Amino acid sequence: MTRTRIPSITHYALLLAALALVTLAGFGLYTWYQVDQLREEVRDNGREAARQELASALDHVRTQATQQASRFARWEEVRQQLGTPQYYAYWKNHRMHQAAILADRVVDARIYDRDGVALPDSDAIHLPGAIEPPPPAPRAVRGDSEPSLLIIEAIPALTATDPPPGYVGLKSQFLDSLREGHVFRYINPESIRFDFGEQHAIPATELIRYAQFDLRPNPMADQVEELLSGAVINLGAILGVITLALFATLVYLIVRPLHHISGHIDRLRQSSGGLVLERVGGVLPIAETEKIRESLNSYQARLMDVHSSLEEKNREFWRIAHHDALTGVRNRRAFEESWDTLPRLATRHTYPVCFALFDINHFKAINDSYGHQVGDAVLQAVARDIDEVLRDGEHLFRIGGDEFAAILLDCDRSGARSLGERCLERIRHTDFTQFGVREPIKVSIGMAVATDNDEQSLLTLQWQADVAMYKAKRPGSPQVVIFTPELAKDAQGLYSNWVNNAVYDAVTQGTGIRMSYQPVIALDEGHPSYFETLLRIEHQDEVIGPADIFPIVEARRLEVDLDRAILNRLLRDLRSSQIPAGFGISINLSGPTVVNAGITQWMEAFVPFLQDRQIILEVTETALITEIGQATENLQKLRRQGFLVALDDFGSGYSSLRYLASMPVDTVKFDISLIRTLDNPDQHQIVESLVQMISDAGYTTVAEGIETAEQLTRVRNLGFNFAQGYYLGPPVPLSQRLPPALHSPSGRARP
Amino acid sequence: MSGWFLRSAVAVTSIIMLSLGPVAASGEEVSVTLEMPSGHSAEAAYWAGEPDMPAILIQHGFLQTHHFPTVRRLASALADSGFNVLTHSLTLGINQRTASLPCEAVHTHSMPKTREEIATWIDWLHTRTGQEPVLIGHSAGSVNLLDYLAHSPEAPVRHAIFISVTFFGHGEAAFESPEHAARARADLARNDSGLAEYALGFCRQYVTTPTAYLSYYDWDKQRTDRAFQTINTPSTLIAGSADDRIDLEWIETLRQHGAEVRIVDGANHFFDQMHEFDLLDEIEWALHRHQAQ
Structure with a gap:
């Protein structure tokens, strides 16, 4: 089964920071888009306002020009010219422009009689020589350098019923007036220009259609736009920095201590203890991580105490578990563990391994005759005798009621026999009468020696020792018997499978009896x-x-x-x-x-x-x-x-x-x-x-x-x-x- | 002359009918427009007074209109007193002229044309009121009236009052000089009747024809003095002691020609401010005195 990889808090922190940055980026882009839309809107509004501004200015200029023409037409000296046309040229040349009636922008002016015929003058090249009453609406005409307004105005009659006694025509430049006479908020006045295309003259009311201009830089709008853009950038940058700072803070304050704690726990797992987690907060300690650290150290200390106590208990338990409470020698569990390790131990050496079984003859009779206390004392004495004969590093195991065993390394047949004899000798010299036992205590010893330390040979050692013990227990047999292949033949029945089966069938089913x-x-x-x-x-x-x-x-x-x-x-x-x-x-x-x-x-x-x-x-x-x-x-x-x-x-x-x-x-x-x-x-x-x-x-x-x-x-x-x-x-x-x-x-x- | 007069009479009659229409109420100002012999229309303000009160024609000064304050206040005050008052504006060659004519304008008018217009209005007033009017002139307007009286010894005028009377030609308050007159005469001698720039009265620049210029220029101190000597109309001269545009000493000398001279102490050429009432008192005094006579 594959183990699911659990992301670390760093991944979550990175994910959080990434999400925050993406959100900020999205918000920033959206805000930037809104600012851009606002900028376009402001620009469109400015363009429309500029157009209206210019239209208003043109209307004002046209009105001014019309009023100018009206004032001129109502000027009594103009009427005077109609009565004295012979002096008109002089008046026009010397008086008309000096009377402060006409503005400077008036390029030329002309007076027409009631039939629309211009009064004679010398060089009125800007105005037509005759007009067709009624006078046309004000027009804008193309000029060499700039367009002009051409306005024909009727001279008011003295009575409402009379036709106009004449007309005045004014041609005036208006561009300077347009540029200088108005305060343009949106238009760069110097950029105002007109393109009539192929037309020579257009109605003055349609001048706005032919106007071209550049927008005046709008410092306020630009400043607002710059402020908005700057605000968006600054806000994004600040929020980004804050996010990164939060991430760094998160990493510094939480992730790093957690890694530190996690690493400490890993080291604890691989060590035998004794490690103390140092302060993990650095210059910015956090109460929670500090609490974790203190708790971990406290827990670790207590764990160490418990561990020490457990080790002590384990040692005691091991000793209890592996030793026989009565005799003090090792018990069957210890024997089995030692036996399990024997092949591995023996294969590293070439010396022979000997396995010895000890059995107190008629121990049950002793036990029943003298009581268990005496029997126990006999067991303790026999175990002590045998254990004292064993060499250092060799252990005696109590593997049954009165059965003992020993695994002897580097022990050949002669050594085994010598050891067995020494054991018998030692037991023979033990005074069992101190326990009230008058009969001699005898021990049967079955031994087997493996000269080949292969696993198979070692595994058969117990069987061989059993066979030898069986032999030693037989009446008339020596007390110390070392296994030989001949003994195996005698004991074949004991261990033959088919014999076992036959005996078992006879006992349980009565067959074969x-x-x-x-x-x-x-x-x-x-x-x-x-x-x-x-x-x-x-x-x-x-x-x-x-x-x-x-x-x-x-x-x-x-x-x-x-x-x-x-x-x-x-x-x-x-x-x-x-x-x-x-x-x-x-x-x-x-x-x-x-x-x-x-x-x-x-x-x-x-x-x-x-x-x-x-x-x-x-x-x-x-x-x-x-x-x-x-x-x-x-x-x-x-x-x-x-x-x-x-x-x-x-x-x-x-x-x-x-x-x-x-x-x-x-x-x-x-x-x-x-x-x-x-x-x-x-x-x-x-x-x-x-x-x-x-x-x-x-x-x-x-x-x-x-x-x-x-x-x-x-x-x-x-x-x-x-x-x-x-x-x-x-x-x-x-x-x-x-x-x-x-x-x-x-x-x-x-x- | 007789043709002109007939044509003028017809015109006057028609214009009276057109202008007045229904009879104006007593003391109410009405506008009167008359076609002058020159063909131009001229405007005037008329207050119909009490039936037994004298008719008065007030003539404005040089290049002014009947709206000039001194004239206007005087006319209004006399109308309030029950006089039949007519004050008109000379056309100065401009149809229905309503504004004073600047010195720098082309001046096509002349003293004879002005005299014709005054005669037209006197005739109109005489016809309108059935009385011989009292003429009141202010400043150069007095010269225009004097010119009229000098050329119309039979004119139906009861009395003439000259306020702040002055004269053309070289003088203390005038810019014209004998050189201007000499140039005009030279132009005329060359048969050059075109426009030229001169100086006249308070106009330093005055563009007109030589004939027109001289028609004013020749009304100098001596000619004015002679006119006072020759006119038959009883005359009263009223002047301000503080008027720096007139020759007060000369005015004083006019007593010797039978004119009644009244000097208002402290008044200037226009009888401004408080002297407005002094002027009115002097005029009413003069009118009552002559009315009583």
């Missing part, structure tokens, strides 16, 4: 007393044995489900009489099943079959020790229902007689490891005494793992009641013919 029956021989009679039901799982012609089944079941905590599936299968076989009547059987129950509250209800279905056979429930001492209270209660209920209880694999674990005394069991089955010790003369006496003591306590005894006639002889001699083993009969399915089992009398079972 095939029970085998191994006879338990009554030694005093030599016949099978009953048959121990042993689980096999068939899957596509493959048979999966207990060695592969139980690690998976235990790893997945499927013990109860598996036991219920087996019980269902046995119940079905019993009901279907596939297990013949009188055919006693023993059923192995896991620890979780024994302590399960529903066990008595589940087993009620078997009660009817107790009528003609004995059903023995085999439990391991480990299972009993885990929750001995609940286990004891359940077993007592089962015994009251008629079931017998056998303690299985005695001698492979704690083999504590204290536990045995407190457990509601009827039979003790000696583990094969104890039976094998009979081959050693030094240990024979111990087993013999133990058998004797248990028998004396009222328990029946079973010797497991009889594989040879010698072993059978020995256990018979030792007083065992029953024996079991391949020598006496391997586990076989019901499809094979089984030897008949002896019916045990009711009451306390004696297999």
